Structures are given as C-alpha cells and as structure tokens.
Amino acid sequence: MTPPIRLIAVDIDGTLIDSTLDIPAGNLQALRRAHDAGVEIVLVTGRRHRFAMPVAEQLGFEFCLISSNGAITRSTQGDLFHADMLPRDVAHRLCGHMIEFSGCTVLTFDKDTRGAIVVERTDELGSNIQRWIDKNRMYIEEVAPITTALVCDPVQAMFCGTVERMKPAEARLKDGTFAGEINVLKTQYDRRDLCILDVLRYGCSKGSALSRWAAHLGIPRSHVMAIGDNYNDIEMLEFAGFPFVMANASNDLKRDGWTITLDNEACGVAAAIDEVLAD
8 A cells, every 4th residue: 555645754852752752653664664665764854963863763764864954965875865054154144143142052064073062152042942952062162252253154053042132133134134144933932931042044944855855766745654742843834745743843843733632742743644654
C-alpha cells in the first residue's frame, strides 16, 4: 500500500521530545514504522546541527537534518546540502542597531569548535536558558565587543531573554531598517518565560529549507507532512500538505485551522503519524 505521505518533517523541542529531553518510545516507533514504509524523515529544528545530533541519533537511521531554523541542511552523516548564511556586513550593522540588547545577543557559526557560539558575557543571558548554556559551554566563546567575532558570515544572530524583555527587541528588529535583508523568527515558551528571536538571511526559514529539500527529492508539497509547536514552525506548516500542531502549542497556532494532535508528553508526533498512515 502506498502511504499518503512521502516526507515527514518534525520539529524537535516541544514536539518530538518530551520534558525529559528525550524522544518517547511511541514517537520513535512511529518514525521508524514510517521510515520502514519508505517515507522520508527530516528533523527541522532551531537548534544548531551539533546540538540536534544527540536527538537525531536516537532514531537509528540516516536522514536529513535541517537546523538553525532552515539555515543549514546537512545529513546526519555530516554531508552538507545547503547553507544560507547571514552576510557578515548585515550582522555587523544589526549588532549596532541592537546595541541596547548586546547582553542578550548571540552569534552562531557553522563549526564544531569553541567559537561556534559567541556572546559578550554568558552571565547576562539570563537564568532561563542556563540549561542551554551548560550543554553548549564547550562551544561558547565570550568576545567583547561581539562584532569582533564577525570575521566570516555567521549562520544567524539570536536575541534571547524573558518574554517582556524581548517585546521591544522584536519591535526594533522589525522597524523596517533591515527590510529585505533579514528574516526574524520567534520561539516562545511562556511557561519558562523565555523568548528567542532568531535573525536569519532574508527568505530563510524552516519552510524555505523544507521546500528546497522536498524539491530535491521530487516530492510535491501535497505529499509532505509537518508537525510543529511554535512560531518558528509556521512557514513549515504552511508549506506542508498535512500540517499538524501540537496540543501544547501557542493558541495563535491553533487558530489557523491546522489539525491539532496530542501534546509532546503524550506522543503527539506518533498520534499524528499514525492518523495519516491509517487513513
């Protein structure tokens, strides 16, 4: 029997993994069943490629990993398919434009050594991302001023802090100064009082990267399924013919008419996949 879908794109945080930060057995089994049925699997995440790999390796098979909100598309074996870097002159001007938020600024680079993540001071980033700092500490370099690190094009710039702190930051990023030069993607966790604003090259998103990968495979969007939970998943969900939103997603995403599956603590990914494959 031919599956109704040929490509499944799944977000990681808040979607594929639960509060233990691992993939629940039900989600693993569902993805493996789909893979065995000939369906292409792709994880699409805001994480850096290296930071996403411990999750990806749990699946037990090779596949494509779209990381940094669509900026990097690379196989789990490390083969690069596409990179959409933020021009360093844009990043330099952006840091100046956002000088008020320099303590919240993070630059990421496509490498697996110290300096892959650059900040001015980690102690200014806030306790609500302490877990991320601890897991990435070996890759973090403190550089002041942060623009000194811009010796090549970064993958992206990132501004993170409490929800209230990031409201004026988002407004400044979208004041029109960088129209046609950047794309701003938001990830927000209200329960953790954490908001992350990722700034990428104009036109770069999870949706654009998924579209590119599907075209490479010769798969039309009508045969693509996507599952997500946050604002940075919107373009990906808009592209997919079978979009699913997690029950733990923001109410803003639940109002767009996309099918709502179970939450990430109840194997919502497995429920969505089983629903489509059963149909």
